[in-house]
Amino acid sequence: AQSVTQLDSHVSVSEGTPVLLRCNYSSSYSPSLFWYVQHPNKGLQLLLKYTSAATLVKGINGFEAEFKKSETSFHLTKPSAHMSDAAEYFCVVSDRRNFNKFYFGSGTKLNVKP
Amino acid sequence: NAGVTQTPKFQVLKTGQSMTLQCAQDMNHNSMYWYRQDPGMGLRLIYYSASEGTTDKGEVPNGYNVSRLNKREFSLRLESAAPSQTSVYFCATRGLAGGETQYFGPGTRLLVL
Numbered sequence: 001a002q003s004v005t006q007l008d009s010h011v012s013v014s015e016g017t018p019v020l021l022r023c024n025y026s027s028s029y030s031p032s033l034f035w036y037v038q039h040p041n042k043g044l045q046l047l048l049k050y051t052s053a054a055t056l057v058k059g060i061n062g063f064e065a066e067f068k069k070s071e072t073s074f075h076l077t078k079p080s081a082h083m084s085d086a087a088e089y090f091c092v093v094s095d096r097r098n099f100n101k102f103y104f105g106s107g108t109k110l111n112v113k114p
Numbered sequence: 115n116a117g118v119t120q121t122p123k124f125q126v127l128k129t130g131q132s133m134t135l136q137c138a139q140d141m142n143h144n145s146m147y148w149y150r151q152d153p154g155m156g157l158r159l160i161y162y163s164a165s166e167g168t169t170d171k172g173e174v175p176n177g178y179n180v181s182r183l184n185k186r187e188f189s190l191r192l193e194s195a196a197p198s199q200t201s202v203y204f205c206a207t208r209g210l211a212g213g214e215t216q217y218f219g220p221g222t223r224l225l226v227l
Contacts, residue, residue, distance in 0.1 A: 042221075043219055090156060101172075
């Protein structure tokens with residue numbers, strides 16, 4: 001079975017400081033992992049995805065994530081937060097045997113202070 | 115090239131009323147999905163359609179029906195709305211060429227009184 005735990009429901013950082021959003025997953029098979037971002041009253045947009053190639057994945061807007069199988073983690077990072085990064089972020093896992101099942105974490109709201 | 119569109123954007127229903135949420139895509143994707151988003155719970159899969167002519171239940175299908183009208187369109191129907199169905203509903207698509215990536219519509223906000 002697949003599941004995702006986002007360890008923080010809210011994260012607050014100052015503009016220009018690093019961002020860390022934590023995600024742990026559970027998967028009985030080789031997972032694919034994703035981070036999506038949702039700005040207020042908008043749909044979800046893909047930030048980055050891991051599908052068994054390089055374990056360090058670079059995404060849009062300076063975000064990156066590292067797949068760590070031993071820790072079952074896929075944390076999202078950015079070196080320097082921008083005000084426009086304020087949004088809700090979702091970690092998602094999929095079982096590569098069945099691409100039609102995607103399991104979402106409960107989300108982390110990122111607040112960026114000026 | 116509109117991507118994934120959803121109608122309506124917002125709807126208020128009374129308990130017991132019915133309605134259909136529409137989703138259309140111009141991405142030529144095979145798979146389509148309906149999710150609901152509730153505060154603190156992420157997105158939960160209601161139904162999905164792996165290809166035209168097929169539909170399958172997701173995590174929370176009770177109270178909903180779906181129709182995959184053709185490759186472009188996937189509708190979600192509430193036959194007798196309940197306050198517990200107050201939520202934001204998202205349609206998503208996934209194409210074979212795009213691998214596992216899902217593309218989301220802008221959402222429909224539904225309030226059931």
